[in-house]
Amino acid sequence: MRAKELFGMTVLDSKVREVGRIEDVDIDVEEGNVESLVVSLKKGILSNDYIEVDFSNIATIGDYVLLSTEIEKEAEEAEEVTVEVEEE
Template sequence: MKIKEFLGCTVLDKNANVVGKVDNVDFNTETGKIENITLTLQKNIFSKDELEISFDDVATIGAYVILNKEIPKEADKEAEKAEAVEVEIEDEDD
């Protein structure tokens, strides 16, 4: 696979959930080995986040890049934050 085919490739986590697309590749100039890949995570039309993962976390490369680890979804992170908030209501005795 050529590097231009790798860039833009869809990335799936170990549970086959779409994580994002390959945006950039960092490699060691001395060894020529890929060290990290940067993924673009599409949140909505106007918002994108990036995630850098180690190339050691890549299980296979083919039609898709499949990771050997799970990447939590943003919705799951937001739900965790919402669950972590506690609200204390004071009872007023008249």
């Protein structure tokens, strides 16, 4: 597999929950080994949250990248918004 084939692949954690997609790959050019993957987290359309996953935390790479660790997602609390409409 070529490094460019990793870009955009779906990343799943050890509980097989979708974490996000591969955004970048960190390669040790002297050794030619992948050191880590940068994953764009699946949080929303305008999300720019990223995590770096060390190569030792990757269980398998196939149709998906399966991690050997669980990724904790912060529980997002929705704020209740009240809109008042004045009648004319």
